[in-house]
Amino acid sequence: MADASRPNRLRLVRAGIDTYQQPVVFMHRDCAVCRSEGFTALTRVRIRNGGGELVATLNVGTGDWPPTDVAALSEAAWNALRPEHDGYATITHAEPPPSAAALRAKVFGQRLDEADFLQLMRDTVANRLSDIELAAFVTACAGTRLDHAETIALTRAMVAVGERLDWGGGAVLDKHCVGGLPGNRTTPIVVAIVAAAGHRIPKTSSRAITSPAGTADTMEVMAPVALGLDAMRRVVEREGGCVVWGGTVRLSPADDVLIRVERPLDFDSDGQLVASVLSKKAAAGATHVLVDVPVGPTAKVRSAEAAEALRARLAVTAAALGIALEVRMTDGRQPVGHGIGPALEARDVLAVLRNEPGAPADLRERALHLAGALLEIAPGAAPGQGRAQAERLLAGGAALRKFLRICEAQGGFREPAQAPHVAPLPCAHHGVVRAVDNRRLARIAKLAGAPASATAGVDFRLRVGDPVERGQPLLHVHAHTPGELAYALEYAQAHADIVLIGETA
Amino acid sequence: MADASRPNRLRLVRAGIDTYQQPVVFMHRDCAVCRSEGFTALTRVRIRNGGGELVATLNVGTGDWPPTDVAALSEAAWNALRPEHDGYATITHAEPPPSAAALRAKVFGQRLDEADFLQLMRDTVANRLSDIELAAFVTACAGTRLDHAETIALTRAMVAVGERLDWGGGAVLDKHCVGGLPGNRTTPIVVAIVAAAGHRIPKTSSRAITSPAGTADTMEVMAPVALGLDAMRRVVEREGGCVVWGGTVRLSPADDVLIRVERPLDFDSDGQLVASVLSKKAAAGATHVLVDVPVGPTAKVRSAEAAEALRARLAVTAAALGIALEVRMTDGRQPVGHGIGPALEARDVLAVLRNEPGAPADLRERALHLAGALLEIAPGAAPGQGRAQAERLLAGGAALRKFLRICEAQGGFREPAQAPHVAPLPCAHHGVVRAVDNRRLARIAKLAGAPASATAGVDFRLRVGDPVERGQPLLHVHAHTPGELAYALEYAQAHADIVLIGETA
Structure with a gap:
């Protein structure tokens, strides 16, 4: 709607302000654009610079800063737009996002189809939804408000808007833990055992969000984890397995955006959880997936009934995506292993892999249980032999050797340090x-x-x-x-x- | 949790940044408090200064601003805390708000009782909920997710956390329009007629939120409207009626907070709408209320079914609060009157009150219809005579005289200006x-x-x-x-x- 006499142009500068993931632009209330467009605080504005464009939330300067001839971008906005230094941008009212009608429908309790979810996830990934809109979406999908068909549709939409790994056929194994249990760091052990058994297991893990350590944080104590897709592929082709940080591979990027409101709200509901887990697995090319669900009063899943509802939703969604799935409920009443924190957990992992006498028995037992279950759903497994096979690979040192080779392939193994x-x-x-x-x-x-x-x-x-x-x-x-x-x-x-x-x- | 060696103290300065109603604090990532507390962007922090305290959302400076020895408050934060200039504050992690459990329960689809809603509204008014939490609350109450009992409980809670006017007995009339219809400015006319009939009608109105004019904006063209409770009371005691801005009287302050997320989301659901309208009326001491519901494809209420559902919810809630209620569905297909915008609508209002030949007939007709309906539910009304009584008061000039006296009592009448x-x-x-x-x-x-x-x-x-x-x-x-x-x-x-x-x- 701008014409030559009202160019709506301001110089872009970096505000040097971190607003977490939501892009924010700071403009002075007396600047020409705010005045002519009638912008006020929280207006959603579209910023166009060169070929790029971005929708951001406006915060309005009322004092000395910013100057009236600039639009100052928050870190998230700057990194998303990557403008030329001191480049000019055209700033207009943002039209409502294409998914506004679908969001509204879901907020008012209607069922959505796959096209609706696709539109919502496209807008999510493109950062066209504000934190307030994302919070409304997450709430509108909470509890039982997503049925199974919608969970499947949401999962497919999350897969569709991200990259997808192709391993050229054959079984691809994966595992996931629903979380909430301090020290429950079975993943590096399970990956080592399963890869030592000759399977392919390209594991991506998260860093801590609200916990003292994510698997990626623990693994990083022992080897580099920020690898990117190509490097990850080379590791897996060489060693069969890896444990890398999911943040650099960007499988299911919509999930990375949704988490920004789930974190401050401190909840993710079953539908969102299933879509989050299985979209990442499907995008990673997994064909056989084991999910560990710790159940306990202070774990994420608090009762047997809640665990059963989650299992049913996981099963139906995995089936729709063509993934063979096994869910194991485990004891979630207390921590696992001795350490809580990246290096302390890495020390436990290594003690188990090295068959040290003082290694935490519960971590060893749980890793064997999960590795055995995963080996049994893999193609060509001898029924009832998974656990024994896992034990042989661990006790005989094959798992340790495989783990050290994976670490070398990821950039080099290092021993965990000790706190001063x-x-x-x-x-x-x-x-x-x-x-x-x-x-x-x-x-x-x-x-x-x-x-x-x-x-x-x-x-x-x-x-x-x-x-x-x-x-x-x-x-x-x-x-x-x-x-x-x-x-x-x-x-x-x-x-x-x-x-x-x-x-x- | 701070001790003497970790004082968590920073100097407070005014950031000069308008973040709308959500209090935001800007602190540098290298400041002592961010480092020792592990604060990151969007952390909710508690700021204590002298006797006052405030919970705010953190934005983190990563560049030149703010300096590492200050905490810079957004306008909303500054106005809520009103610290001494350059005073020091203690800044700590905010505990989850007392209503966190109730919010979570509602998000996951449970019913809440009046104690839950009271806690939620207390936290809302005290600004202890972030925009993301408010968006989750509003969404969790959307559509049919609030039943009638919950709507009543929410309404009572909204009344309980604000001030309440006491008129010392006798009938107190009021009206409300659900809105969405440009130019539908019946309120000043209805108030003038009803007050001229000898009734008490202390009307508070809003300013425009997303529309080109609110009733308060239109009224302000003709008289001051920012009066405060005491001044409003004096006007009503003298003239029987008033039309003042609700923003200064702060009846149902929770509603003023919830609107900050309803506005960017562009929705309010029936439950919230009913609670919003009737909490304000109950707080204003109203005993007899008329609600005008324009119905049309581009009005707020779009179908007869939607209007009927809203009417039922209004009726049951009003009954629970002891308010006599009348709902009138009106034609919402097109604007009312000639003008859209404060002065243009004021011109129409005056033309009707002055019985000018060119006065918009639809505005006149609608004002008479609504005034008549309100007169008929008032105590001592002769059944079927309301409309005729309204017409006499308008045609005979009594309504105009009353309106001009109300304007004088509010601070002086002025003629609307004309755009250049x-x-x-x-x-x-x-x-x-x-x-x-x-x-x-x-x-x-x-x-x-x-x-x-x-x-x-x-x-x-x-x-x-x-x-x-x-x-x-x-x-x-x-x-x-x-x-x-x-x-x-x-x-x-x-x-x-x-x-x-x-x-x-």
């Missing part, structure tokens, strides 16, 4: 461990500095049923600085019921 | 007017400068069924500057189907 500051949290009572609050235990590890400080975290070896004496260390906090150590201990002392001690179990 | 630039939009065809797009007509008025320029807008007198000649003016655009005039005309020419002309009606 370690202190115990003494137990205030004697008795028996009755329950463990996974969420607060994770919080101690985060306050100690994990995952930003890779060596930071918590070493916690007690399990439900273990007897404890007053004064005995309940756990040890590991930290990079004395301040973080004190901070985490202070929180732990203030929440003594993180480890619930009773007279009896 | 006026141009016609010529009709491209000849034929008969078949339909009018209310939304695009409103958009022309906004592009012309309404409501910020009070005299700007559109003068549109054609109605469905009227014959038109090619070249005849379809409408006139009024603007404060030649640029805005050109701009609005350009849009109007590009959307010739705003007024649909056919061979026959």
